[in-house]
Amino acid sequence: MTVSTRRAFLQTSGTGLALLAAGCAPKVSDFAQKTGRRVVVIGGGWGGATAAKYVRLADPSIEVVLLEPNKEFVSCPFSNLVLSGVRTIESMTFDYSRLRDHGVRVLHEMATAIEPEARRVKVGDGYLPYDRLIVSPGVEFQWEQVEGLAAAQDRVLHAWKAGPQTVELARQLQSMADGGVFVLTIPPAAYRCPPGPYERTCQVAWYLKTRKPKSKLIVLDANPNLVSKAALFRAAWANYPNIEYRASNKVVKVDPGAREVTTELGDKVKYDVLNLIPPQRAGTIAVQADLVGADKRWCEVNHLTYESVKYKNIHVIGDSTIGLPVPKSGNVANAMGKICAVAVVNLLNDKPVPPMAPGNTCYSWVSDREAIAVVNSYKIEGGKVVQIEQKLTPGQSEMWAQNAVGWANSIWHDMLG
Amino acid sequence: MPIILISLLLALGLTGPAAAGPLDGPGAPQALVCSACHGFAGQSQSNTMPILAGMAPWYFKKSIQDYAAGKRTSPEMEPYAKQVLQFGVDDMAAYFAGQKRTASPVKLDSAAVERGRAAAVQCTLCHGVSGKGDPAKGVPDLTGQPPGYLRHQMLLFKADRRSPGDAQLKVIKALMLTIPDEQLADLAQYWSSVR
Numbered sequence: 001m002t003v004s005t006r007r008a009f010l011q012t013s014g015t016g017l018a019l020l021a022a023g024c025a026p027k028v029s030d031f032a033q034k035t036g037r038r039v040v041v042i043g044g045g046w047g048g049a050t051a052a053k054y055v056r057l058a059d060p061s062i063e064v065v066l067l068e069p070n071k072e073f074v075s076c077p078f079s080n081l082v083l084s085g086v087r088t089i090e091s092m093t094f095d096y097s098r099l100r101d102h103g104v105r106v107l108h109e110m111a112t113a114i115e116p117e118a119r120r121v122k123v124g125d126g127y128l129p130y131d132r133l134i135v136s137p138g139v140e141f142q143w144e145q146v147e148g149l150a151a152a153q154d155r156v157l158h159a160w161k162a163g164p165q166t167v168e169l170a171r172q173l174q175s176m177a178d179g180g181v182f183v184l185t186i187p188p189a190a191y192r193c194p195p196g197p198y199e200r201t202c203q204v205a206w207y208l209k210t211r212k213p214k215s216k217l218i219v220l221d222a223n224p225n226l227v228s229k230a231a232l233f234r235a236a237w238a239n240y241p242n243i244e245y246r247a248s249n250k251v252v253k254v255d256p257g258a259r260e261v262t263t264e265l266g267d268k269v270k271y272d273v274l275n276l277i278p279p280q281r282a283g284t285i286a287v288q289a290d291l292v293g294a295d296k297r298w299c300e301v302n303h304l305t306y307e308s309v310k311y312k313n314i315h316v317i318g319d320s321t322i323g324l325p326v327p328k329s330g331n332v333a334n335a336m337g338k339i340c341a342v343a344v345v346n347l348l349n350d351k352p353v354p355p356m357a358p359g360n361t362c363y364s365w366v367s368d369r370e371a372i373a374v375v376n377s378y379k380i381e382g383g384k385v386v387q388i389e390q391k392l393t394p395g396q397s398e399m400w401a402q403n404a405v406g407w408a409n410s411i412w413h414d415m416l417g
Numbered sequence: 418m419p420i421i422l423i424s425l426l427l428a429l430g431l432t433g434p435a436a437a438g439p440l441d442g443p444g445a446p447q448a449l450v451c452s453a454c455h456g457f458a459g460q461s462q463s464n465t466m467p468i469l470a471g472m473a474p475w476y477f478k479k480s481i482q483d484y485a486a487g488k489r490t491s492p493e494m495e496p497y498a499k500q501v502l503q504f505g506v507d508d509m510a511a512y513f514a515g516q517k518r519t520a521s522p523v524k525l526d527s528a529a530v531e532r533g534r535a536a537a538v539q540c541t542l543c544h545g546v547s548g549k550g551d552p553a554k555g556v557p558d559l560t561g562q563p564p565g566y567l568r569h570q571m572l573l574f575k576a577d578r579r580s581p582g583d584a585q586l587k588v589i590k591a592l593m594l595t596i597p598d599e600q601l602a603d604l605a606q607y608w609s610s611v612r
Contacts, residue, residue, distance in 0.1 A: 057457070058439070335449070335450050338452070354446040357447075357500065359497055359500060375495075375496045375497065388499050389495070391493075391496045405464075406465030409463045410455070410456060411454070414457060
């Protein structure tokens with residue numbers, strides 16, 4: 001048997017084999033019955049795509065079904081560079097074809113409910129039975145936290161899930177008159193990607209400084225200080241006198257008609273272009289399925305297996321989790337995806353789960369060519385993830401930017417290659 | 418499912434629980450955290466991160482110890498090196514040494530490779546004509562590593578920013594000072610091309 005034939009079979013183990021014979025794209029109804037052991041993964045982002053791939057790598061006898069509504073993956077890390085025009089959105093957009101090569105059954109569908117007792121996921125009118133479920137739905141926005149936002153979702157851009165909104169925000173920035181005011185609002189922690197808003201501040205400020213020197217950028221931060229890499233960002237901002245940073249300025253109201261936001265203190269701030277990053281919680285399916293804790297926002301998990309503390313056989317990874325001393329970053333979600341995959345495979349094979357800890361490598365671009373970074377490493381102590389060390393770059397440089405490019409190419413390949 | 422397909426699946430061992438898989442064994446699960454930058458099984462896909470697959474265990478261990486001690490300064494590697502020491506550097510060294518290495522996928526510039534080949538004799542005194550190094554003298558294998566990583570390490574030696582004060586590295590640092598930066602890039606391209 002040739003290698004390619006064997007790979008074709010690897011791609012189509014379990015239920016999928018009959019589908020290939022029938023020559024049709026997979027549908028939910030094709031997975032209504034489960035013949036062998038099956039893992040269902042909800043969400044094809046940094047956590048879910050990685051977990052799906054690594055379950056297959058760890059044990060190709062396990063069928064993996066990945067539910068992801070989007071046909072393409074767009075990376076949030078690096079997407080701030082689209083706003084400054086340094087990168088195109090296409091350069092960070094990937095399809096799921098290589099996951100299919102690993103034998104992952106990718107369904108571009110939305111999971112609408114989880115039934116923990118029946119061990120099945122509802123998708124449309126159909127159900128997918130599972131042995132173990134990995135939930136990686138990312139974040140959802142708490143629209144109701146800002147008055148006027150729910151009704152203006154399509155006009156007030158978050159650009160906090162990379163994709164069409166990123167491109168539209170870049171277009172608005174480019175179209176703004178020189179002398180215009182760009183307002184960026186930052187939600188209270190915890191939110192996806194702690195340094196992300198401050199990197200965005202750098203990219204917008206760099207763009208304005210080089211293209212629209214009479215314009216300014218007002219940053220309204222709900223937090224009392226920069227949440228991440230504060231000293232490094234403040235040093236970078238010394239190059240951008242066009243930034244007006246206001247800490248402890250939580251935005252509570254938006255009026256797109258008047259082009260105005262209102263802070264908790266009652267200050268009204270006018271804008272020409274607005275980027276409002278709303279407060280966040282775990283992805284909708286995690287809330288609907290009662291995987292979130294008493295805060296109704298985030299999911300608590302076992303630190304070794306990522307199994308939900310509330311429901312057996314359901315694992316939660318990525319930005320939806322809480323309780324580990326890790327940031328909500330793509331790198332952490334990728335690490336959780338791999339650890340969870342190995343844990344799930346070992347549990348399905350009745351083997352002990354080895355102790356594994358995540359890591360966090362996080363670069364931020366502070367201009368068109370320079371970057372800074374923070375790195376966190378972890379160990380397991382008493383069954384919990386504990387930080388060993390956090391290290392920052394001593395300053396900003398082109399070398400860290402080159403390392404950032406190397407990191408991005410590597411980790412995109414690790415998830416989707 | 419047709420019977421013939423079922424028998425094929427059985428023949429391929431795809432129906433039952435797997436025996437020891439590629440992610441089993443000492444060091445393998447703990448090494449997964451490395452793959453974000455160094456690639457699956459240490460097969461780096463990038464220009465800046467070295468390939469760990471097939472790396473000699475003594476060199477992996479020395480590198481981790483030097484990063485953890487701050488002798489090789491790297492804000493990225495220092496925390497991770499401490500994590501590796503926490504989980505067992507010998508197991509992870511053995512895991513990566515056992516992975517089959519394929520050369521870096523980074524595209525090389527053939528003209529630079531040829532210029533590097535012509536200049537490479539100065540490296541071979543220690544690293545050997547093959548470039549595979551000499552464990553007895555603590556000299557590592559250069560071959561097939563990404564050119565960006567090789568060039569960066571040479572620049573660090575030249576600036577005395579890698580393991581300052583290390584007597585063993587005096588010779589290489591003195592040599593690096595005699596080589597123009599452009600030629601370091603050519604040498605990196607050449608050694609990356611060697612199999």
